[in-house]
Amino acid sequence: MSTTAARGAETLTSVASAARILREFGKGNAQLGVSQLARRIGLSKSTAHRVVWTLVAEGLLEKVPETGLFRLTTTMSSLGASAETAHRLHESATIPLDQLRAVTDGTLHVAILDGVDVLYIERREGPGAISVFRAVGSRNLAHVTSTGKVLLAALPPEQQRRTVEHMRLTPKTPRSITSRSAFLAELATVRRQGYGENRGESEPGMASIAAPIRDPLGRVVAAVSVAARVPDVTVGLRHLARPVVETALRISAGLGGQR
């Protein structure tokens, strides 16, 4: 279209302009106008104008009536908050996870929801850790894991219904839940009691228990779990409910405080 051109540069010029415009608001200037932005970034006024108004249409910028200038919207601040918690999750989890390891020799996971799968983003191995346990970055089915139940239970009602509707409830063991109505009832229970259990539904003889991690606004952003081999799969790891919930609360607290 215009400048640079370049060979392998797989970069969209207008998107790059948009990103630079957004970043310009981060460097001390709360409000900026079209010309000012164009000058600072090195765009033509017309281009800057178009990009800015597209960002306004998409709700990332807004025009301040009094000044006639533009400003980042509250949508941007909520996006920033999401970024903040995503990054803090790792550091906030470290200490509480290590504390939890003193209580149990099970394997510890922190997981988030990735579509209809559970995605593990943190892990502490227990002594008897076998390769059954998923590595960081791996996925698992949401309906046969305690973390999956916790994360799904936290979805807004209609979204939960839609998600469950489109899930394939393929059983991993004879104990796996395969009926949608039974699964929805299970999610309601999980939501009510504040933690989720998996009693031999993923692997025979294995159980796990998970609790929700919440961001400062109270939204569930991840789940902590303990998984271990248990003598009686019908009892599961119920005795770890309190420690797991407390660990989740500790991690949640770490997401909110001043750095």
Add this chain to the structure above:
Amino acid sequence: MSTTAARGAETLTSVASAARILREFGKGNAQLGVSQLARRIGLSKSTAHRVVWTLVAEGLLEKVPETGLFRLTTTMSSLGASAETAHRLHESATIPLDQLRAVTDGTLHVAILDGVDVLYIERREGPGAISVFRAVGSRNLAHVTSTGKVLLAALPPEQQRRTVEHMRLTPKTPRSITSRSAFLAELATVRRQGYGENRGESEPGMASIAAPIRDPLGRVVAAVSVAARVPDVTVGLRHLARPVVETALRISAGLGGQR
């Protein structure tokens, strides 16, 4: 290029895609992949791929090695923080400004830096308010206002030098500062004492005094000032230094706390 087409839609499709991708990360999902994003937004995989990588190149997204998915960067969280303070400024200023009005009958302003100008974004009229005082949204020269001095004094050294270098120090009254070296010395004084004064440098017989408003990280984002007619222009409004500084501190405190 593709869909919609539409008549007068002055909107850049790729920028819109980028914005939608960013917003997708705000809705609960900390990490997302290319295909997932493409599916949710309704883009082709290749397009999503290109947009995502442009955003990565511009530092708004990053690839998480372990999961192979993408995440908002800390740049996004700092942008969000900027947006947050910009929006909180108004509400945080209300009460402290009203408190300050009990101490003085001068006109109160909150201002930010707009290039080399001072931009007023908040105002409380005093009883004897004349049209000398600028309305919200209007601009004034930075070198003849107390707010301008405070805001310029807070710039990082090299940026301050560069800005002052390119300013036109046109005098508004005989008392206006016109020498660059004198102005730089004045800024150093302002920085040291924590407030800035204007003694008849903008309008004869008028004085003002301003103090810096800081965000939770301590960066100066705005300034609050009192302006009034004074009997002796050489004395100015020095007796209001403490109340103005305290008002600024109160507003600053409001920017940091939990909502």
Add this chain to the structure above:
DNA sequence: TCCTGTGTTCCGCTATGCGGGACACCAATG
């Protein structure tokens, strides 16, 4: 009054960015 700044709109050309399709890879399934 002129001037210089702003934001906005129009227009025509071309390089840009689009979709479709093909590829390598991996994990889970049979």
Add this chain to the structure above:
DNA sequence: CATTGGTGTCCCGCATAGCGGAACACAGGA
């Protein structure tokens, strides 16, 4: 072990989206 279905990445050719330049209205200052 082959198959399947998922992923991310790459390529290519077409047409259209998006670029810069210019001209506009408006506002404030000199």
